[in-house]
Amino acid sequence: MIEATLCFPLRNDGGDADEVLLIEKRRGLGEGWYNGPGGKLEAGETPRECAVRETREEVGLEVTTLEKAGELTFLLDGEGHTRCHVYRTRSFAGEPTASEEAYPEWVPVDDVPYDRMWDDDHLWLPGVLEGETVAGEFRFEGGEPLDEADFVDHDLEWDVSF
Numbered sequence: 001m002i003e004a005t006l007c008f009p010l011r012n013d014g015g016d017a018d019e020v021l022l023i024e025k026r027r028g029l030g031e032g033w034y035n036g037p038g039g040k041l042e043a044g045e046t047p048r049e050c051a052v053r054e055t056r057e058e059v060g061l062e063v064t065t066l067e068k069a070g071e072l073t074f075l076l077d078g079e080g081h082t083r084c085h086v087y088r089t090r091s092f093a094g095e096p097t098a099s100e101e102a103y104p105e106w107v108p109v110d111d112v113p114y115d116r117m118w119d120d121d122h123l124w125l126p127g128v129l130e131g132e133t134v135a136g137e138f139r140f141e142g143g144e145p146l147d148e149a150d151f152v153d154h155d156l157e158w159d160v161s162f
């Protein structure tokens with residue numbers, strides 16, 4: 001199974017609302033859709049190290065204290081395809097910058113473009129952005145690649161300890 005990460009940097013908008021840093025992905029799985037910065041683990045890397053590296057590579061942000069918010073398993077035609085470790089953070093340095101992989105964008109947490117994201121995201125990301133923890137299994141059918149398969153059903157468990 002592929003091990004991957006997603007990282008959601010959060011900041012206050014100066015009032016009483018939060019914004020999340022999303023990327024519009026320019027290549028790879030989910031190209032053209034919005035997501036958090038993230039990607040596949042490299043050999044010998046921990047999920048946290050991967051989330052830090054991918055956020056640096058994709059948007060030039062140096063994230064520090066990561067809080068684990070989720071563990072998601074994506075199944076394709078009944079087989080485990082990707083396990084994704086989800087983090088959020090309010091600790092980072094630098095300004096988001098576009099790269100070959102991603103266009104970054106600060107988005108109000110109440111205005112996340114779920115219609116331009118993976119079909120499963122609206123089920124777990126709102127809770128993650130509110131500070132909850134989640135474990136989930138999401139079943140896709142229709143063969144590779146995962147981002148062209150159909151999302152069929154899911155199980156979710158909230159308030160999980162990591």
Ligand SMILES: Nc1[nH]c(=O)nc2c1ncn2[C@H]1C[C@H](O)[C@@H](COP(=O)(O)OP(=O)(O)OP(=O)(O)O)O1
Nearest residue numbers: 004005006027028029038039040074084118120121
């Ligand atoms: N159903 C799903 N919902 C979701 O929100 N993110 C998903 C997802 N399935 C996969 N992902 C994310 C997890 C991970 O961040 C990313 C993996 O995409 P890629 O294979 O393109 O990885 P990389 O960005 O590492 O690509 P390369 O740098 O080209 O290896 O896709």
